[in-house]
Amino acid sequence: MNYRKLFNNIVTSGTYDLYSTGERSRLIFLNLILIIVSFLLAFSAVRDYRLEEYGIAYAMAGIVAANIISLIVLRKTKNIRMISYFTVIVMFLFNLYLLRNVDVHGAGILWPLSYPIICIFLGGALIGSLFALPLVVFSTLVYVTGFSGYVPYSLDFLLRTISIYIFIYIFCLTFEIIQRNTQNSLETATDELSREKKQTDSIMHNVDEGIFLLNSSLEIESQYSDYFRALFPNHQLEKMNFIDLLENRIPEKDLNATRDYLEMFFKKGVNPELLTEINPLEGISVSLDSDDKSFSEYFLAFKFSHIYEDDGSVYILGSVKDITDEHALSRQLEEEARSNARSMENLFHIIHVDPKMMIDFLKDSEEEMEIINTLLKKKDSNYKDLLVRVYQSIHSMKSNSLILGIKKFSATLHSVEEDIKSVLEKNEIVWDDILDLAITLRNIQVEINDIKDLINKILEFRTDFVESESTINKGIIEKSIERVLEIESRKQNKKVQLQFKNFSSADIPDNYKKVVKDVFIQMTRNSIVHGIETPEERLKKNKQEHGVITISSDKVGDTIEYRFRDDGRGLDIKKIQEKLAEQSTGAGTLSLKPVDIARHIFSPGFSTLSEATQTAGRGIGLSMIKERLEKHRGKIRINSSKDRMCEFSIVLPAVEK
């Protein structure tokens, strides 16, 4: 049982918080008077009754009864004013009775001395005085008229009593006035304070920024803005450690940095400007609770500054703003700027190329990517074989992009080739290398997507293109070959003419288009690099200054034959033989027939050039051709004559089975 509570309940009639401080103290006083007076009088009444002073005993008992009734009514009605006056009047009457009847040993005069206290404190300064003064008048009357039934007061006794009475009265009056004034000024001050608090609160509720204070243990103080509250809705923020609050919301590395950083605020002699500069939370992505418990990422910008109190204590004033949208926007702008920079580089190259060829190029590239991906999905753990095949596809993409002059993309592919080559040279190829490859492919895919976006944008401007879409493949192979020829002959300083005989890409069955194109492009390149001589050399050999490449096709029975012929120096059997000897252990190669030697130009990794450039020298082109042709059940024939010509014939079934 809580006695304090019980006491509070009794003296305030069960209403502790209902009244202002002034009213409350009056209520407490009233209750106390009623209770104490009742006890005292009850005690006296019993005593007087025993002394056979029945009159006074009954009077006292009556007052006790009246007080108890007052107590009950007060508790029920809470009517302080009425009960106050009633109590004052009851006490007045009781005191009159005492004055009149003098009581035992003339002690009746003692009780009235407490009357001004009751009057003033219950009735207030003015009304209390009105109640207090009549008693003086009455006691004087008692003296003058001799109204008292018992021993009359002596004049001296009366005067002294009245002096004490007036002294007590004035004392109470002064006290009441002082107390009232103090109370009033206190109330004014409280009003002022609460108005200021309201203003602070309304700032804290409405400010569009998280504001909070941290003490020296990095705990959050009680005053913080609603904005801050809203960022961390599921936490009791007050007295919470700021570092604990951020735990698991920001990377651990940043969390540790933040702890160290905030602790620096409480060290002496730290440069505030430096502190602003090294703020680890200046812009940080934070994961916050959201209602559905899912992961939500925000970007917050924190700022911290010192607050020095007069008493020497130091606080950190923290402010935080949610800049998720701004950050996302700037990130997007950055990414766009980067992607635009990438695009610009490609754009210069792409804009000059026929969109049809670009679309064809994209189709081819995606096809190659698909080929690679299918290879990867095969779960073949022969990594070496896998990488060689991937290399071929990359190579094919590279030569296509070279034809179109998309330099950036071909440079990327070239470095991928380099990487694969160096992996192939390792003793043991491990899964990690394949993961690297997958990541590289991913990056290539990103570049392809970029180019695709770019071409689509270009196409939007070239509306005329839509109409000719039905003839999308017309002449594309011819055009591609022409381009390779142009680029390569310029690079090699050779003069070459191109002739088509009975050849049109439109006539090539769809499923052969790619392989035919790949083959001819590869051969054109080979022919210009290896086969056709420089103009000077040709003149020396009594040939025309410019070489001639002839591409033709024929239908022979149930096969189609595509022929590629140049009038260059023919296959250099000797050089091939030398290279073969160099690459293998050399055993037996010298005894090989020229036909068998020629076959080796289709082996992967074989090249007569000693250094690889972007165009040639990797020994991949021909081996890829062979493999691709085999897939289509195609065959390849070589016909070569020294210093006169070299002819490759591709024979494919007219209808693929």
Place this chain on the structure above:
Amino acid sequence: MDKEYIMPFVEATEAVFMDFFNEKPELLNPYLIKRTETIDWDISGVIGIAGQTRGVVVISFSDSMACSLTSRLIGSSISEIDDDVVDTIGEVVNIIAGNAKKGFESYRLMISLPSIVKGNDHNIAWPGKNIPIIGIPFSIEEGEFILAVGLENIITNEIVN
């Protein structure tokens, strides 16, 4: 995209399978997954990644594998996806994410708690516009499951110390 962001997940997956199923999964060739492709994805744990790079890592199982793995753990056979299976897979993915987190201590990266997605051949809404997805298949006794990684290129210029 960086290998360093993928390896912690691969290693964590291997470690968790060793610890819980006493089987070291075999790593098959990683390949690219099309953004719209579904590969027997019946139940997936999706882990969000934020910070230096952004995106999701998804660990995906087929119905039958999810059931079989759960059976292995609780000891009684289960043939249909029920709450137990979802909870178990959720917990396994959760532990993998937790383990992987250790590998990221030197990076400014946050890893979310995984959320579980259920439904036959469901699609994953991959973040970003054009980001290709790398799939890493793991082979265990029951078959294959896939760890799929879709992360943005690193584009932050923040100083990493």
